[in-house]
Amino acid sequence: MTIKVFIAEKPSVAKAIINELGTVKKLNGAVLCKNNIYVTWCFGHLLEQAEPDAYLPEDIPVGKKGNKIWRVQDLPIFPQKWILQPKKDKGVKAQLKVIKDLLTKADIVVNAGDPDREGQLLVDEILEHFKYKKTVQRFLVSAQDSASIRKSLTKIEPNRKYEGMKLAALGRSRADWLLGMNLTRALTLKKALSGERTLIAVGRVQTPTLSLVAKRDQDIRNFKPIPFFTIKCTVSNGSTDFSASWIPKNGQSGLDEERRLIDGTAAKSLISRFQNQKTAKVLSFSKE
Incomplete structure (x- = not known):
């Protein structure tokens, strides 16, 4: 009999799907439903981008905390092959093992991530991490009520149709990493050359947002009233x-x-x- 595995983005979505499919047996980190269908879940992203240490040469000296020291000559860091690692959390590692075991016997996997870019990516990256090569489908639902779940279960599509959403989220993730990791190190090291050891955090979103706030504050401080006319x-x-x-x-x-x-x-x-x-x-x- 064909074995199908649903991977939901979060437990609440998994529970809504299980309620419609019908529970046969509760397992550790998953539920076996009717018609040989397993439902398991994530807790958001279970995998994360590796730290710069994973891409830097092994001969770089390490600091007191065991991490490779920051050096100007190592910048910029451009990964040739991106590395994803399980988050450092016992619950995450245990859930990844549950998903891995289910993938080894699954004939069909259904990506039940949220209907957005991140929802698409966080399940797809798990399938790629475990090198799953069989049929993958996509379940899309924007609400968790019974009627919405039942309707979406009848409209499951090929997962490859949504590859663009995955790539968009992947581009966002890598852009965050490249800007955040490289510029944070560059500006922090530049500050250290003046004798001041201060961490300067830079991010794709936080930095331009901070700039908007700073500019607004500056405008308020430098405000000079100018009379104008209304007719x-x-x-x-x-x-x-x-x-x-x-x-x-x-x-x-x-x-x-x-x-x-x-x-x-x-x-x-x-x-x-x-x-x-x-x-x-x-x-x-x-x-x-």
């Missing part, structure tokens, strides 16, 4: 009065980068021009 008038159709505000057109002179009118001469000229207008036409309106 309004009251218009009447004979029975109803309403207020109208002037909106500058493209190419209007006297504006700042936020399209505010800061030129007093231009403001007076516009006001004089509008005061000479006795009638106006409503070109469009919206009701809210």
Whole structure:
């Protein structure tokens, strides 16, 4: 009989799938369901990128903690063959062994990661880690209610259809590693040359975000109030009065980068021009 194994991204999704398939026997780290289907699960990413030490020469001296010391001459570090390692957690290692044992007897594996890039990658990387070569399918569901699970179980697709999602997540992961590991070491070592031993953490996301916050703080500190002009008038159709505000057109002179009118001469000229207008036409309106 064909053996099928579902690998869910997290226990809660696995439980929802098991509830629909029907439990036959509870195992350690997995559940055997009806029709010879096993359901197991991850806890997010069970594998992680190896540290730079895995890619550096073995003759580099080690520090007090047993790690290879940081040296400018070793930068930048560009892995020729990327290494994934199990996370240093007993529970993770035990769950990986459960998954490995199930893969050895599985005829079909179903990737039941979350319906996003990371969900695709975290199951695919386990299959690649254990060199699984048989049929792989994809189960996609965005909710864990019974109706959604049942519907998705009838729409299982080939996993290869979603390889692009995996590659996108893989690109993100490697970009994080390359920027974070190399620039953190480079800037920290540069700081050390001045006699100050301070860790300077750099990241693909955290660094530009920090830059936005720092720039905003700088703008607030250096803020200088600049007067600007708004032009309004009251218009009447004979029975109803309403207020109208002037909106500058493209190419209007006297504006700042936020399209505010800061030129007093231009403001007076516009006001004089509008005061000479006795009638106006409503070109469009919206009701809210």
